[in-house]
Amino acid sequence: MVDAAGWRAAGASLAAGARVLVAVWATGDDAGSRVHLATRRPDGSDLAVIALRAEDGTYPSIGQYHPGAILMERALQDASGLRAEGLPDPRPWLDHERDFAFLPAEGEGLHRIPVGPIHAGTIEPGHFRFTVNGETIVRLEARLGYTRKGTLGLMQGSAPDAAVRLAGRVSGDSTVAYAWAFSRAVEAAREVAVPPRASALRGVMAELERLANHAGDFGAICNDAGFPLINAHAGALRETILRQADACFGHRLMMDRIVPGGVAADLAPVAAASLRAELPAWLGRFERLVELYGKTASLQDRVVGAGRLAPDLARRLGCGGYVGRAAGQDFDARRDAPYPPYDRHAPAVPSLSAGDVDARARIRIAEIRASAALIGDMLDALPEGGIRAALPESGGEAFGCALAEGFRGDIFAAVRLCGPVVADAFLRDPSWFLWPALEAAIEGNIVADFPLCNKSFNAAYSGCDL
Numbered sequence: 001m002v003d004a005a006g007w008r009a010a011g012a013s014l015a016a017g018a019r020v021l022v023a024v025w026a027t028g029d030d031a032g033s034r035v036h037l038a039t040r041r042p043d044g045s046d047l048a049v050i051a052l053r054a055e056d057g058t059y060p061s062i063g064q065y066h067p068g069a070i071l072m073e074r075a076l077q078d079a080s081g082l083r084a085e086g087l088p089d090p091r092p093w094l095d096h097e098r099d100f101a102f103l104p105a106e107g108e109g110l111h112r113i114p115v116g117p118i119h120a121g122t123i124e125p126g127h128f129r130f131t132v133n134g135e136t137i138v139r140l141e142a143r144l145g146y147t148r149k150g151t152l153g154l155m156q157g158s159a160p161d162a163a164v165r166l167a168g169r170v171s172g173d174s175t176v177a178y179a180w181a182f183s184r185a186v187e188a189a190r191e192v193a194v195p196p197r198a199s200a201l202r203g204v205m206a207e208l209e210r211l212a213n214h215a216g217d218f219g220a221i222c223n224d225a226g227f228p229l230i231n232a233h234a235g236a237l238r239e240t241i242l243r244q245a246d247a248c249f250g251h252r253l254m255m256d257r258i259v260p261g262g263v264a265a266d267l268a269p270v271a272a273a274s275l276r277a278e279l280p281a282w283l284g285r286f287e288r289l290v291e292l293y294g295k296t297a298s299l300q301d302r303v304v305g306a307g308r309l310a311p312d313l314a315r316r317l318g319c320g321g322y323v324g325r326a327a328g329q330d331f332d333a334r335r336d337a338p339y340p341p342y343d344r345h346a347p348a349v350p351s352l353s354a355g356d357v358d359a360r361a362r363i364r365i366a367e368i369r370a371s372a373a374l375i376g377d378m379l380d381a382l383p384e385g386g387i388r389a390a391l392p393e394s395g396g397e398a399f400g401c402a403l404a405e406g407f408r409g410d411i412f413a414a415v416r417l418c419g420p421v422v423a424d425a426f427l428r429d430p431s432w433f434l435w436p437a438l439e440a441a442i443e444g445n446i447v448a449d450f451p452l453c454n455k456s457f458n459a460a461y462s463g464c465d466l
Contacts, residue, residue: 321409
C-alpha cells in the first residue's frame with residue numbers, strides 16, 4: 001500500500017523509463033476500493049505491485065505519465081466507477097449507451113468510414129472509425145467492449161481450479177498462456193513448487209500454441225496481401241499442430257490442461273515420439289512457404305513499409321510480443337523474467353527495427369523456428385516424476401502475481417486468495433498496448449491496406465473484453 005505521493009512517484013518512474021508499465025486495475029471489498037499498479041524493470045526483473053486506496057472515488061491517473069495506461073484506465077472507470085484524475089482521454093470505453101465523441105481530424109476533403117462492430121467474417125465485434133482523405137487514412141480509432149464477459153467477477157468466490165478454467169477462456173487462442181499465468185500467480189500466492197515434469201510439459205504446450213498461432217497468422221497476412229496460396233498451406237500446417245496437440249494432451253487447443261500446481265494431462269511416450277518425429281518435416285514445409293514469401297515481388301511490395309510502427313512509439317506505448325520485437329523492443333518474459341522450464345531452455349528471441357508488416361511477419365517466422373527447436377530440446381530432456389503438486393487445503397489471505405509469455409506477448413495475472421477461494425483476480429492481455437499502436441501505425445496508409453496491417457498486429461478483442 002502507498003499513499004498518493006508514492007503513487008505519483010511510481011508514475012514518474014514510468015515517465016522517466018526507470019520502470020515499465022505492466023498493468024493498472026481496480027478491486028473493491030468491505031475495506032473500500034483500491035487501484036493497483038504493476039511495473040517491472042526494463043530488463044524484465046523485479047515485477048512489483050503497489051496499491052492505493054481510492055478514498056473519495058478518485059486517484060491520480062497513470063495515463064498522464066504513460067500513454068499505454070490510458071485504455072486500461074478508461075475501462076477501469078467504466079467498470080469500477082473510480083475516476084482517474086488527469087487522465088488525458090476520459091471518454092467511456094465499455095459503456096456503449098453513452099454518446100461517444102470520436103477524436104476529430106481537420107482538413108479539406110475529409111470523410112469518415114465506419115466499420116463494424118459486426119464484420120463479414122467469423123471474428124469478434126469491434127468498431128473501427130476511419131477518417132480518410134481520398135484513400136489515405138488520416139486517423140483511425142478502434143472501440144471495443146462489445147463482448148464484455150464479466151470473467152473477473154465470475155472468478156470471485158471460486159476455487160482456483162474453477163477460476164483457472166475461466167482464465168483459459170479469456171482469449172481462446174491463448175488458453176495455454178492465460179492458464180499458465182493464472183496458475184503461476186496462484187502458486188506464488190501459496191508458495192507451491194511445480195514438479196519439473198509439469199513445468200516441461202507446460203513449456204511444450206506453450207510452444208505448440210505459439211507454432212499454431214504464428215503459422216495461422218503468417219498465412220493470413222499473406223492472404224490479406226493477395227496471396228491465398230501461402231494461406232492455404234499455412235492453414236494446413238496449423239491444423240497439423242492442432243492435431244498433434246490433441247494427440248499429446250487430449251485437446252486441440254490444450255484447454256484446461258494447465259492447472260494450479262502443474263498440469264492435468266501427462267504426455268505418453270508414443271505421443272512424444274510422434275511429435276518429435278513430426279517437427280522436422282513440418283518445419284521443412286514451413287521453410288518452403290518462407291522462401292516463396294521472400295521471392296514473390298508482388299507480395300513483398302504489399303508488406304514492406306506498410307503499417308510502420310516507429311520504435312520510439314512502440315517503447316512509449318509498451319508494445320511487446322511480435323509487434324514490439326519487430327519495432328526494436330527486445331523483451332520476452334521467457335528469457336528476461338525466466339520461469340521453469342525456460343530457466344533451463346532459453347529461447348532465441350528475434351528483434352528487428354523496421355516495424356512494418358514485413359518485420360512482424362519475419363518475427364513470426366523466426367519465432368516458429370525457435371519454438372520448434374525449444375519443443376525438441378524439452379522433449380529430449382523431459383524429466384520423470386509427478387505432474388501436479390497439491391495446493392494447501394487452507395490458508396489465510398495471500399497475494400500472487402506472474403507473467404507468462406503468450407504468442408502475442410506477455411500476459412499478466414494477479415490473484416488474491418482468501419482461504420480456499422479467489423477473493424479477486426486480474427488478467428491483462430498484451431493487446432491493451434497493441435490497439436493504440438495499430439491506430440498510430442495505420443496513419444498514412446491506404447484504406448485497402450487496413451486488413452493487412454490489422455492482421456499483422458492481430459490484437460485480441462476478447463482479451464480486452466474481460
